[in-house]
Amino acid sequence: MLLGVPKEIKNHEYRVGLTPGSVRELTQRGHRVLVETSAGAGVGFADTDYLVAGAELVANAAEVFARAELIVKIKEPQPDECRQLRAGQILFTYLHLAPDPQQLALLLASGVTAIAYETVTAPGGGLPLLAPMSEVAGRMAIQAGASCLEKSRGGAGILLGGVPGVAPGRVAILGGGVVGYNAARMALGLGADVTLIERSGERLRWLDAQFSGRVRTLFATRDNIEAACLTADLIVGAVLIPGAAAPRLLDREQISRLHPGTVLVDVAIDQGGCFATSRPTTHADPTYSVDGVVHYCVANMPGAVARTSTLALNNATLPFVMALADLGWVQALRADPHLRNGLNLHAGQLTCAPVGEAQGIPTVDAEQVLKII
The missing domain is CATH 3.40.50.720 (NAD(P)-binding Rossmann-like Domain)
Structure with missing residues (x-):
């Protein structure tokens, strides 16, 4: 051929x-x-x-x-x-x-x-051709989000890991699949306070075991999503429905209530995004702000590495x-x-x-x- x-x-x-x-x-x-x-x-x-x-x-x-x-x-x-x-x-x-x-x-x-x-699927479940880039994107989401939290980039001026005597930054990750798991690993490695929200009970048990309780896991209800996001400094959208448009997990009104300098990293942007205010951006111009909330919505995040x-x-x-x-x-x-x-x-x-x-x-x-x- x-x-x-x-x-x-x-x-x-x-x-x-x-x-x-x-x-x-x-x-x-x-x-x-x-x-x-x-x-x-x-x-x-x-x-x-x-x-x-x-x-x-x-x-x-x-x-x-x-x-x-x-x-x-x-x-x-x-x-x-x-x-x-x-x-x-x-x-x-x-x-x-x-x-x-x-x-x-x-x-x-x-x-x-x-x-x-x-x-494309795999015999044991999962998406084998999406997984490698999801691993990269999950890890990059924290790297990009940490950078966006810097004051000069519009963020709240928070160091994710904190320092002795100062609390670490709070990270909320919506979705516990490949992206969410890798994002949680990176955030935890930086010393952040991490909450991971997932709708599958079986996956939640697996995640809890993987992180030995060091990551707070919550079942994905509207109340839990809202409560975690309203107190977070960095929110990572990591949801996926194979082939379909991403579900919207935060609406416009909820985003308006996030504290100024909060950072949203929407890894689901390739499938339309999971935040109401998300729109695709590029590596040349990766962020924009809505109501003081920094949005990082680069549609080909792994392309940076x-x-x-x-x-x-x-x-x-x-x-x-x-x-x-x-x-x-x-x-x-x-x-x-x-x-x-x-x-x-x-x-x-x-x-x-x-x-x-x-x-x-x-x-x-x-x-x-x-x-x-």
Whole structure:
């Protein structure tokens, strides 16, 4: 199969869909890989590294999109990229379609077969292609939030760990999944006073055991969420419903009652955000304030640590890329129900029910699509 890796064009996005090591694995299996010039430069991979791995370098993204059968990316395609996709082509990347009607409309019009990293599942549960970036984002949420608490950045001027004789900062984490767990680890490591709120009783018991009682765990009721947030200095939104729009956990009125200088880090912003006042920001302009509350809502947080993120993600995606290349997308999805869960679009049809519900668009079942091909 002929695979293509374009350079990412989203604001301050330096990650790359395939590392030279991944390219070598694919070329050794008889596949061809097109890589746009300088696609890996942002994470320290030179064009010569790709050439040594067996890739063919091309001068621009247009050639990648025009020639490749399978496009492997990191971030959702931007409008210009969507318009270059075509029917019969496979796109494998993060999509986050639920809050993005423009991207959805363009991809439906293109006729492309789109498989989303974030809805691929694992045999034991979980989301194996979202987990590596969730680990990064959870840890970065505390790093970014701690920085935003500095007075010069609009925060309340609080050091999360405190100092002898001064209480530590208070952190409320909404969601106890991969993001929430990693955020709690980082906050606890800095010496913060941490409250973690989760709706699964089983997960709460696991979290309590992991932290040996050093993190305060609460069941996710409206009262508990409100009480924890109104006293917090840093609030991390870490909720996820696979493929669907994120639930809103703090409304506009509640946010107006947060004390000035509180910091909100909305890791759920890719799925629309979990705070009423959230809107996507970029690494170039990461924050804004509403009622004196600092909002950090960068939609590609792991892109700030692009090399770590690229390597971690490639470790997870490479087996699926090889399956798609070796078997073709139809046989790969028929053979693996978990990869099949990643199918979001095919030939102008939406196949992800949570996206359809969020956008008010009818869907078709992925298994039915595979039966008629």
